[in-house]
Amino acid sequence: MTDARLEVQQLTKRFGAKTAVQDVSFTVQPNEFFCLLGPSGCGKTTILRMIGGLLVPDAGRVLLDGRDITFDPPEKRDINIVFQNYALFPHMTVYDNIAFGPRRQGWPEDRIRREVGRLLEIAHLQGYEGKYPRQLSGGEQQRVALLRALITRPQVLLLDEPLGALDLKIRQQLQLELINIQDDFHITFIYVTHDQSEALAMGDRIAVMNRGRILQIGDPRSIYEDPVNRFVAYFIGNTNLFDGTVQEVTAGSKARVAVPGVGDIWGVCRHGREKLRPGVAVSISVRPEKIHIARTAPTEGAWNRAQGVVQDIIYLGVSTEYIVRLHAGQTVRVFTQNLRRNGGHDAITWDDPVWVYWRPAHSLILPD
Amino acid sequence: MTARPRRWRYVLGQYVGLAFNLVPPGLYLLVFFYAPMSILLVMSFWKSGYMTLTPAFTLENYITFLTTPIYLKALRNTVAIATGTMLALVVIAFPMAYYLARMRPRYERLILYLLIIPVEINFLIRIFAWKIALGRSGIFNRALMALGLIDEPLKFLLYSKFAVALVLVHEWLPYVVIPLYLALKGISPDIIAAARSLGATRWDVFRHIILPLSVPGLFASFVLVYIPMLGEFAVPALVGGPSGYMLGNVVENQFLSAGNWGLGSAIGFVLLTVTLALVALVVKVAGVEKLL
């Protein structure tokens, strides 16, 4: 663990009676893009503020390159923050905003001028030196805030929902720019967001949080494909959740689960398999893109299956989402790729009786 | 455990910053406001004579006040003048505030300037200006006589309760108009339109929408204006004459002429108590605490 850039150990922070962050630990490697993901109010911004030195934890430590910085004031940390509302100084020009950090470090003015010019060019903001923050658009303000935090090349850059206030198109463009900048500058990013698609798209690793705790840390694929519990499965992407009772457990962590109204479903368990015993209540998560939809049931192979009626069809261009009401009353979402232009001659339409079916390997059993 | 001392240093650092900001002004007000006010209270219970004060507890000063008809008349005068002027101010100011709140922004600012600027002119000078205008041979009387409207100068114009009230209205009108204007400006025209569309007459709108929603503004003007009016002494001294004599004049007289500081302190405290009691009464009656 000595090669970790940043290490957070058992951080806890209470505000009055409310525990905002409880026993949070993680390590971030040099040059890693690390995402803290969770719903608003889950404590992720509080963690960021403790790393940045704007708050002091009630318990736990923060280590930067192995050195304890828990109680160092923010100006003593080689860590900079891009604030959620940008926090650009309204009485200073773009140039003075970006030059603020270097001036505190006593850079000579001609070096500052060169470096600011270079950065503005990278961010496509040439000629903006003399403008004031209020004259910039949201995306431009965002870029200036980023440059201001980057120019002194801190060891770690903390980004607090930096794209939260922007339009979808600008957001997607800036996501790419951020990834490129991170590559170019070789700076460790810790990125806070409540947008799971942003975390999946950008993060090398993601820590999923809820109610002040970290539930799972992993790369985007493992978080999506192997969620540890019902919350993570539900929060990341779209999923269908079934509640049932374990009937039998076989070798290889497979189990048969009785779901009321649907019947028996076979699935696999990757986290917490030791809790699986007949009679235990579990959730099953099935991603919509893993489910097939057809007028007839498959005749061969091992499938989980259920019968229902098409209730809604949502055409999304690249794909179509079907919402199928099972006979038991539950609805199931199914995504299909639009491979053909008109959906083919036997296109499924509203009120059609259909079968939905999926492989047991795609039924994730989540004992909570 | 190296974290312990570092945590303490951090906590200490926070308190040093706070103390640096809090202690100097706090201490200054303690010494030059709260201590003097306390001394005032204590001395009102000391035995007092001409230019002498003896630290022996007595209620004599308060008894003297309660048994001297002139002082009680001054108290009645004070409450009457302040209350009457306050009511007149509200009545005069309400239509102005309403007009201001509903006008175009450009002119709105102009009128606000017109209201704010004279407030900053030395008020002795402004009282003096009224004295020029109101006197027996003052401009009003001369003008009215020249126009043939009156034969004799109007005597009540100067050295009367009327003169005191008029000058007080002049002095405090901006302080009543502006808070009221701010309160009225906060009322969305949509609310009024909604009320009208629900069948309310213009009177209903005023009675049930505008008036209740302007209570916070009324209260703000009340605090800003009523309290200083109760403690007024320069205006009655200059334009009030004997009939406009207020409690403030009694206090000033005890301190600067009669030399009875104990009695002056006691009357000062009666004034403060009456002020706070009247404010409390209005808070209760108007139900302002619900709005605060």
Add this chain to the structure above:
Amino acid sequence: MRLSRFALAFYTYTVIGLLIYLPIVILVVFSFNDSRVLSLPWKGFTLKWYAIALQRSDLHHAIWTSVWIAAVVTVVSLFLGVLAANAMVRYRYPGRLFFTGYVAVPFVVPWLLLGIALLLFFNRVGIPLSSLTIILSHIAFDVPLVAVLVAARLHQFDPWLEAAARDLGCTPWQAFRYVTLPIIAPAVIAAGIFAFNWSFDAFVVTHFVSGTQVTFPLWVWSALRYAKNLPVVNAVSSVIVVVEMGLVLVAEMLRRRGEGAESLF
């Protein structure tokens, strides 16, 4: 609707004109009247009252006293008032509301009572009445004024700006110096102008704690008692009216400019 709107406008301008401006206009006009009696009929235009005012050394001394006292009072009040505003807005601690009330209480005590209380206090403590006691007394009512005006501005100030400054390498003092102070500067300057005005115009409190020292309002007060002084007071007052209007306009413009910058941001 149209008619009532017109009536309201007429009413508003009439009240402002008659109740607020008429006496001031009369004052200024009659400062040019060639008569010892301040009344009609008009005796002809003259500047002699201004000339006399220019020669009165007691008047000059009073104005100068008021100016330098107000300057000292303003500097000290700004310092203490900004600290108090900081303690009211920028820190979180038990008793913050109490402190806010503690600073604001002087607003609800009539100045007459503050004046006599300070007189008793100075007498008790043994400080002879002089310019010093005037200054100490004026600071007592100017600190709450500055504190409230600056606190109102600080309330709109984004605390994240200071966090950002710290994050970029500022000590707490540097963050205040480079970020907070420039942003609240218009409010601080405006508060300074108001504080100066309050001190310069203070009559009630000064009346009790001045001893033999004569400030401008005290000079006016005593001059008003002798009829022969009236035209001179009139002339001086006219000049003061114009100067103070200018000062207030500057203060207002500064205050509004500060607000504008923040609302645009």
